[in-house]
Amino acid sequence: MVAQEAHAHQGPQGFIRKYIFSLDHKVIGLQYYFLALVAVFVGMFLSLLMRFHMIWPTAVLPLVGEIKPETYLQLLTMHGTIMVFFVLTTAPQGGFGNYFLPIQIGAPDMAFPVLNMLSFWTTFVAFIVILAAFFVTGGAPLHGWTGYAPLSALTNSGPGEQLGADLWITSIAIFCVASLMGALNFITTTLDMRAKGMTMMRMPLTVWSWFVTAILGLLAFGVLLSAGILLLLDRNLGTSFYVPLVVVNGQIMGHKGGSPLLWQHLFWFFGHPEVYIAILPGMGVASQLLSTFSRKPIFGYRAMVYAIMGIGFLGFMVWGHHMFMSGMSPYTAFSFSIMTMAIGVPSAIKTFNWLGTIYHGKVRFQTPMLYAIGFVSLFVSGGLSGPFLAQPVLDIPLHDTAFVVGHFHLIMGVAAIFGMFAGTYYWFPKMFGRMMNETWGRVHFVITLIGTYCIFMPMHYLGMAAQPRRYSQFTELAYLQHLLPLNRFITIAAIITIGAQFIFLINLFWSMFKGPKASDNPWEATTLEWTTATPPPHDNFGGVTPVVYHGPYEYSVPGAAKDYIMQTDPAGVTAH
Amino acid sequence: MKVPQTGKGGGTRPPAYRGGGDGGDGDGSPDYGARLRRARLGLAVLTAPIIMLFVSLTSAYVVRQGLPTLDESTNTYVRDWIPVNLPIALLLVNTLLLLVSSITAELARRQITRQAALASVPAIPGVSLGRERGFPWLMVTVVLGAGFLTGQWMAWRELAARGFYLATSASSSFVYLLTATHAIHLIGGMLVLLYAATVSLLKKPVESRRIVVDVTAWYWHFMLLLWIYIFGLVWFIK
Numbered sequence: 001m002v003a004q005e006a007h008a009h010q011g012p013q014g015f016i017r018k019y020i021f022s023l024d025h026k027v028i029g030l031q032y033y034f035l036a037l038v039a040v041f042v043g044m045f046l047s048l049l050m051r052f053h054m055i056w057p058t059a060v061l062p063l064v065g066e067i068k069p070e071t072y073l074q075l076l077t078m079h080g081t082i083m084v085f086f087v088l089t090t091a092p093q094g095g096f097g098n099y100f101l102p103i104q105i106g107a108p109d110m111a112f113p114v115l116n117m118l119s120f121w122t123t124f125v126a127f128i129v130i131l132a133a134f135f136v137t138g139g140a141p142l143h144g145w146t147g148y149a150p151l152s153a154l155t156n157s158g159p160g161e162q163l164g165a166d167l168w169i170t171s172i173a174i175f176c177v178a179s180l181m182g183a184l185n186f187i188t189t190t191l192d193m194r195a196k197g198m199t200m201m202r203m204p205l206t207v208w209s210w211f212v213t214a215i216l217g218l219l220a221f222g223v224l225l226s227a228g229i230l231l232l233l234d235r236n237l238g239t240s241f242y243v244p245l246v247v248v249n250g251q252i253m254g255h256k257g258g259s260p261l262l263w264q265h266l267f268w269f270f271g272h273p274e275v276y277i278a279i280l281p282g283m284g285v286a287s288q289l290l291s292t293f294s295r296k297p298i299f300g301y302r303a304m305v306y307a308i309m310g311i312g313f314l315g316f317m318v319w320g321h322h323m324f325m326s327g328m329s330p331y332t333a334f335s336f337s338i339m340t341m342a343i344g345v346p347s348a349i350k351t352f353n354w355l356g357t358i359y360h361g362k363v364r365f366q367t368p369m370l371y372a373i374g375f376v377s378l379f380v381s382g383g384l385s386g387p388f389l390a391q392p393v394l395d396i397p398l399h400d401t402a403f404v405v406g407h408f409h410l411i412m413g414v415a416a417i418f419g420m421f422a423g424t425y426y427w428f429p430k431m432f433g434r435m436m437n438e439t440w441g442r443v444h445f446v447i448t449l450i451g452t453y454c455i456f457m458p459m460h461y462l463g464m465a466a467q468p469r470r471y472s473q474f475t476e477l478a479y480l481q482h483l484l485p486l487n488r489f490i491t492i493a494a495i496i497t498i499g500a501q502f503i504f505l506i507n508l509f510w511s512m513f514k515g516p517k518a519s520d521n522p523w524e525a526t527t528l529e530w531t532t533a534t535p536p537p538h539d540n541f542g543g544v545t546p547v548v549y550h551g552p553y554e555y556s557v558p559g560a561a562k563d564y565i566m567q568t569d570p571a572g573v574t575a576h
Numbered sequence: 577m578k579v580p581q582t583g584k585g586g587g588t589r590p591p592a593y594r595g596g597g598d599g600g601d602g603d604g605s606p607d608y609g610a611r612l613r614r615a616r617l618g619l620a621v622l623t624a625p626i627i628m629l630f631v632s633l634t635s636a637y638v639v640r641q642g643l644p645t646l647d648e649s650t651n652t653y654v655r656d657w658i659p660v661n662l663p664i665a666l667l668l669v670n671t672l673l674l675l676v677s678s679i680t681a682e683l684a685r686r687q688i689t690r691q692a693a694l695a696s697v698p699a700i701p702g703v704s705l706g707r708e709r710g711f712p713w714l715m716v717t718v719v720l721g722a723g724f725l726t727g728q729w730m731a732w733r734e735l736a737a738r739g740f741y742l743a744t745s746a747s748s749s750f751v752y753l754l755t756a757t758h759a760i761h762l763i764g765g766m767l768v769l770l771y772a773a774t775v776s777l778l779k780k781p782v783e784s785r786r787i788v789v790d791v792t793a794w795y796w797h798f799m800l801l802l803w804i805y806i807f808g809l810v811w812f813i814k
Contacts, residue, residue: 111614111617111618112618180625183621183625184618184621184622187621188614188617188618188621191617192610192613192614192617193614218621218624218625218628219624219625219628220628221625222624222625222626222627222628222629222632223628223629223631223632225629226629226632226633226636227632229753229757230636230753233742233749233753237742237743238742238743239742239743239749240743240746240749241636241640241746241749244645244646245645245646245648254743256645256656257640257643257645257656257746258746259639259640259643262636262639262640265635266632266636269632
């Protein structure tokens, strides 16, 4: 005991070591979170410009001016890239994962704190590099976040495809390295630094989701890195990995024999696990919150764990469903289709288990719970259009239409974001020692839920009505005229919803300084982060290594004194 | 005399976190055994993305080999794969250099393991180890590694002399790409080896230096296996 307390140390004192180049996973987690917060507002601004342009294509906007067709493509490229990488891959995993994984398993920090600090600052550099693409000659690239070759592989294929595209690729390559460093840390920490009594099957589902997400990232980002290297070589050193014999503006380019399909395979082999990286942490948070706020154990903990693993594993086998229109053999399409539908099974297991968790629980409808329930709703809504697209025959008319846009936005752009909101409202008291405003939280929830449904549900109809995606202007097309009122409705909903996010922003920052003080365990939750002081000290547990006696969801245990038993509580009846 | 753990334990129980805190002796000294195990685990995890990088490049290589392209003069699809005329003898010499460097890296690793095992001996009153003038296996590994990289550079010059540049053909692109990617990873390993070699001058505790050398030596062996694989790929799958 004495030796352990002697080892508890205060941590560095100087401003730079404490807040800038901190090695403390909690500070690093917050750094990731705030980076993602900046990125999401940049991304939302870009989407706002896109929505304006879709209904008023010839409008001249203040500051931005006229949005030309190529500008629209640049906007959508950067919107997608910034949102997918710097929001969805950064905040749930790098933000909450970094902050709470060590605490939830009873560790004083990540396995490799210096690597952790480097992984954040490398991500930061990647963000600066991609933002720089807006400001160089030619501007940002216009090849979409998917960067298909040969458009992305030729420097004269359009505005922004010179330095802008090189910066885009470089930023993504830097991001790959940063993510790999982070994944290494998460996996090593989870495997090697659990406290006594914290067996793998006693870990909270948040930890399981961060762990499996890290494994996905570990295996997927290397492939994206190789894709990006090949692209840089094609663009700048004359190789022909992706570029066949092409003619641009009447000029025969020097490439020969490359395959644009190679880019698609490499990109989507990464791209599909990437979307599971975006959603799994949100699923972990949803499980955690639904259990806590229903005062009931999670329904089927073991099944939830296997479902997370199943989703992760199957996620590597389905990349071809993004390529049904590439001319692949129908047999290949069939196998990708079957695997894609197979992923529906663990996803459905999780969904029914969430419902089973709430069912007959003593539900506390506080803001974090509202977001968790919203997550389930949006996961179902967005997820259900997936099996449609998983049918090659249906994908033929639906590919590259607004249907796909509705699908992936509901699930990545809303459900995953709701997971982040849920995590924010839930963990805010622990991180900042104060509560966020409950009333404004509910207002934000209602407007965002209704608003995002208004934005993205109609897109399914638009897609079935053959409205294409990535078209700069379709107001002149006769066969799409009847869809304009619906597009206007979506744009209005978008303006309102984006405006409502400022409620969240103000609530966040105001509460940090002026919110009511929080107790150590305001939600009466069972996991280890609620045993620490608020905010947790430098080494998380004040020199005392926790010992775990229970699983993470001991709520309403018959015969127990309270309706929850903390994981570190030595007393109390437990079956596992 | 309590000999620090070599870190081979663990079994199937969940490891209790001991990390930098209370070690096996209970006297507050860092638990080097746990740290070594953690560092080795980190290295094992690191090999996964590196393998995925080379798996994706291999897949691209193999598929490209069989891919027909449009021959505009005959308007038919033909296989345009021109096998690269590799300087096999030079590459075999490089392989030998890397193999020997792996052996010296292993000797360095075992040497410092012995030194770390005896680290607590000088604390015993009346006992001294004497200045161990171990053979500088670590520096020899660095030199051999530099030799390998020089040899690779010479191989690239030879390829250029034979008319195979980066963009000459798909096959040449892949040969440069695979060997250069490997070389970059090897340079990373060399930088860590250099750090390990100089850290010994900085008087850090030998157990701490042992962890750096141990993990780097294992990484070095991984680089050797990777090189043998890449060499085999470009030599035989053409």
